[in-house]
Amino acid sequence: xxxxxxxxxxxxxxxxxxxxxxxxxxxxxxxxxxxxxxxxxxxxxxxxxxxxxxxxxxxxxxxxxxxxxxxxxxxxxxxxxxxxxxxxxxxxxxxxxxxxxxxxxxxxxxxxxxxxxxxxxxxxxxxxxxxxxxxxxxxxxxxxxxxxxxxxxxxxxxxxxxxxxxxxxxxxxxxxxxxxxxxxxxxxxxxxxxxxxxxxxxxxxxxxxxxxxxxxxxxxxxxxxxxxxxxxxxxxxxxxxxxxxxxxxxxxxxxxxxxxxxxxxxxxxxxxxxxxxxxxxxxxxxxxxxxxxxxxxxxxxxxxxxxxxxxxxxxxxxxxxxxxxxxxxxxxxxxxxxxxxxxxxxxxxxxxxxxxxxxxxxxxxxxxxxxxxxxxxxxxxxxxxxxxxxxxxxxxxxxxxxxxxxxxxxxxxxxxxxxxxxxxxxxxxxxxxxxxxxxxxxxxxxxxxxxxxxxxxxxxxxxxxxxxxxxxxxxxxxxxxxxxxxxxxxxxxxxxxxxxxxxxxxxxxxxxxxxxxxxxxxxxxxxxxxxxxxxxxxxxxxxxxxxxxxxxxxxxxxxxxxxxxxxxxxxxxxxxxxxxxxxxxxxxxxxxxxxxxxxxxxxxxxxxxxxxxxxxxxxxxxxxxxxxxxxxxxxxxxxxxxxxxxxxxxxxxxxxxxxxxxxxxxxxxxxxxxxxxxxxxxxxxxxxxxxxxxxxxxxxxxxxxxxxxxxxxxxxxxxxxxxxxxxxxxxxxxxxxxxxxxxxxxxxxxxxxxxxxxxxxxxxxxxxxxxxxxxxxxxxxxxxxxxxxxxx
Numbered sequence: 001x002x003x004x005x006x007x008x009x010x011x012x013x014x015x016x017x018x019x020x021x022x023x024x025x026x027x028x029x030x031x032x033x034x035x036x037x038x039x040x041x042x043x044x045x046x047x048x049x050x051x052x053x054x055x056x057x058x059x060x061x062x063x064x065x066x067x068x069x070x071x072x073x074x075x076x077x078x079x080x081x082x083x084x085x086x087x088x089x090x091x092x093x094x095x096x097x098x099x100x101x102x103x104x105x106x107x108x109x110x111x112x113x114x115x116x117x118x119x120x121x122x123x124x125x126x127x128x129x130x131x132x133x134x135x136x137x138x139x140x141x142x143x144x145x146x147x148x149x150x151x152x153x154x155x156x157x158x159x160x161x162x163x164x165x166x167x168x169x170x171x172x173x174x175x176x177x178x179x180x181x182x183x184x185x186x187x188x189x190x191x192x193x194x195x196x197x198x199x200x201x202x203x204x205x206x207x208x209x210x211x212x213x214x215x216x217x218x219x220x221x222x223x224x225x226x227x228x229x230x231x232x233x234x235x236x237x238x239x240x241x242x243x244x245x246x247x248x249x250x251x252x253x254x255x256x257x258x259x260x261x262x263x264x265x266x267x268x269x270x271x272x273x274x275x276x277x278x279x280x281x282x283x284x285x286x287x288x289x290x291x292x293x294x295x296x297x298x299x300x301x302x303x304x305x306x307x308x309x310x311x312x313x314x315x316x317x318x319x320x321x322x323x324x325x326x327x328x329x330x331x332x333x334x335x336x337x338x339x340x341x342x343x344x345x346x347x348x349x350x351x352x353x354x355x356x357x358x359x360x361x362x363x364x365x366x367x368x369x370x371x372x373x374x375x376x377x378x379x380x381x382x383x384x385x386x387x388x389x390x391x392x393x394x395x396x397x398x399x400x401x402x403x404x405x406x407x408x409x410x411x412x413x414x415x416x417x418x419x420x421x422x423x424x425x426x427x428x429x430x431x432x433x434x435x436x437x438x439x440x441x442x443x444x445x446x447x448x449x450x451x452x453x454x455x456x457x458x459x460x461x462x463x464x465x466x467x468x469x470x471x472x473x474x475x476x477x478x479x480x481x482x483x484x485x486x487x488x489x490x491x492x493x494x495x496x497x498x499x500x501x502x503x504x505x506x507x508x509x510x511x512x513x514x515x516x517x518x519x520x521x522x523x524x525x526x527x528x529x530x531x532x533x534x535x536x537x538x539x540x541x542x543x544x545x546x547x548x549x550x551x552x553x554x555x556x557x558x559x560x561x562x563x564x565x566x567x568x569x570x571x572x573x574x575x576x577x578x579x580x581x582x583x584x585x586x587x588x589x590x591x592x593x594x595x596x597x598x599x600x601x602x603x604x605x606x607x608x609x610x611x612x613x614x615x616x617x618x619x620x621x622x623x624x625x626x627x628x629x630x631x632x633x634x635x636x637x638x639x640x641x642x643x644x645x646x647x648x649x650x651x652x653x654x655x656x657x658x659x660x661x662x663x664x665x666x667x668x669x670x671x672x673x674x675x676x677x678x679x680x681x682x683x684x685x686x687x688x689x690x691x692x693x694x695x696x697x698x699x700x701x702x703x704x705x706x707x708x709x710x711x712x713x714x715x716x717x718x719x720x721x722x723x724x725x726x727x728x729x730x731x732x733x734x735x736x737x738x739x740x741x742x743x744x745x746x747x748x749x750x751x752x753x754x755x756x757x758x759x760x761x762x763x764x765x766x767x768x769x770x771x772x773x774x775x776x777x778x779x780x781x782x783x784x785x786x787x788x789x790x791x792x
Contacts, residue, residue, distance in 0.1 A: 046349045046351065048163070050076070052074065055621060060672070070109065073110065074670075074674060079163055082179070085178065085359065086359040087182065088119075092132065094127060114151070116148050117134035118132070119132060120295075132201075135195070137192050147198065150168045152168055160324065161177055173188040179323070181295050181296075181309055182306065182309075183293070184319050188288070193283045195288075197238070199280075203252075205272070205276045207271070210245050210278050213245075217300060217304075237293045239293075244267075248264040248276075249274055249277070251274075295307035295312065334402070334711070335711070338710060339709070346663050347688045350685045354685050357384075357391055358385060358410060360384070361383060361384050363378065370420050386436065388432035410436070411440060424458075431467050431505065437515060438512075438698075442697075443752045453512075453515055468501070481495050481548040482495060482496065484568065490613070490617075491566045495568035498548055500578055506532050509532040556569060562574055562575070562576060562609075563575070574620075577631075580637040587786065590643060607624055629680070630671075630674070630680070642703070642780065645777065647735070650748070662684050687704050689711045690703060699752035703735070703750070706763065711723040715756070724760065726762065734766050734767065740759060748780075
């Protein structure tokens, strides 16, 4: 393909080739242009249902899912919450007490037609939320045999801070909203003397008490995986007295059939055991409403305090209005105009989901429980752990742009947690907390970086710390893998992910070297800079891929770069997707692959070779060739053409990904794989505006192709960064020229210092690639390595 490309003359043929290689741009989007978005309407464009469905075009989903499993959705929630709140009122239509169909405890899937209940907890994935609450008119049953209800999708509505649905089976409308610490559920019942609300803990159970004629409280047992800010205690307060009540629990140890598998007693106030819960009954006329307010805490007293906190209003509509106002304050920082209605909806919906994490544990002055289980009073707004392997790649940069004050509190929270636990949070894989601190420092966000550095350095040098296989990494400069017995078919879940771990530690070390250098620690900087080149030690020149090695240094064989693995050599990816995992030294990777032309040829092949592995990777969806948008390892790859002199290919690819891999399904809500607490959403939000942070530890942003005519970003310091795309449309995705603050701009990237005091970037768009703009090697983004000079 590459040699054929060299023989094609003229701009017209270049456009034809670009369409062949990267696909028709904007297939998934409407063609018509519309007027600018009216001020203040952005909040109404956001739809939290976006992300709850899966893609449905075969060519986009690879060979997933495995038999007997549903295809991954974005696993987002359409429930009601505040930005980064620990509290969420959410619908549940997956009975995760029986199984996790996707292997992840997610509570909601848009494709499911029956509602199981609603939760008011703050679980990262709501299937762990407790208690479950369900309005049931007529007969009800003891969980896990939940009394479910069919619901008409046409009645399902979601917006920031609000969710509503009509339960057709029970002729009951459910509305949800939330404050910082309380979830509110409003049930509008039909006429019935048996309008029930059933409220219960999950499988592990606990204790539940009916306190009086309008209050139920309880505590989940230690078996509940309570890693969230809300705590295991709850209190639920009803807006009107109930006419009757009772309690129940299930006898999971009873292996018989029929009656006797549960214990239900009318009028009993206290109960313990699996699925412990209470039921309350109201005598209602048509249209009668019952509001349930739920709060959680690490003690019964804390739950009660939160229920009656100053902002915990008892009026549903006032709470909903306050939630809208909180989201509007955040959304007002980003204004877009142009694009299609669908594009604007997807943009504001992904922006909404981008603020799913980290979750606030306590506001300044409030109590919280630290890592040692001790009660503390927050000296600042205290946040839970950042999922660095996911959102550390992009969403933290969005926060740095829009909410640097929040970023300061997040950094303080992570550092305090490091002091409590002995090590900095690593989150799943790699050691990426350093991206947050180095990136924030380079963006001028004030902080005690010297103290943070001490904790980050301990992570990187203490073999007893969270960096697995650190001693091996230090000794050999790479991490080996163990060939599994029988060399089973991928994806193989065992192993050390030696290749990916080596690459990610090298990336971490480069950021740590930069931080050390800025703090005047030259020896440390030199040490970590040397280690940041370790990625080269797992590059196999004979195959042109990063490849696993056994502990004796031999290359693992057989090796097929198209096969995805969960932990063997790679981490949730293939050799193809892992090839691009060197964000800190893209030029070094270009050198390894043989220079610009060879690098571009490999990228072209990557995006055009059909995805046809033997193994089924359940979260490898949203594919373009070997590229997988549905998982993190290669999400930066479309932007790497900026280093290799062909930024027009980035522009075409970004447009294609935005159009085809988000919302192109029948529902319009589909995502390419799991959102991972805002990561996949942040990719869309940033790319739709026209730029992306390939390496969040640097202050640099790579220019893509904005889908809007104008973007106004109100930065955290009050300054405005504006991106204007002239002649923009789905037919004009290519940048012809650019100016920054009125001066010609030839670089396919910009740095934070270029926009920090406000700036206007004007891009002139056209229908054909410009082979001159952004192509000069001197205009390439920074990289650890220098380009190799061609021998003359």
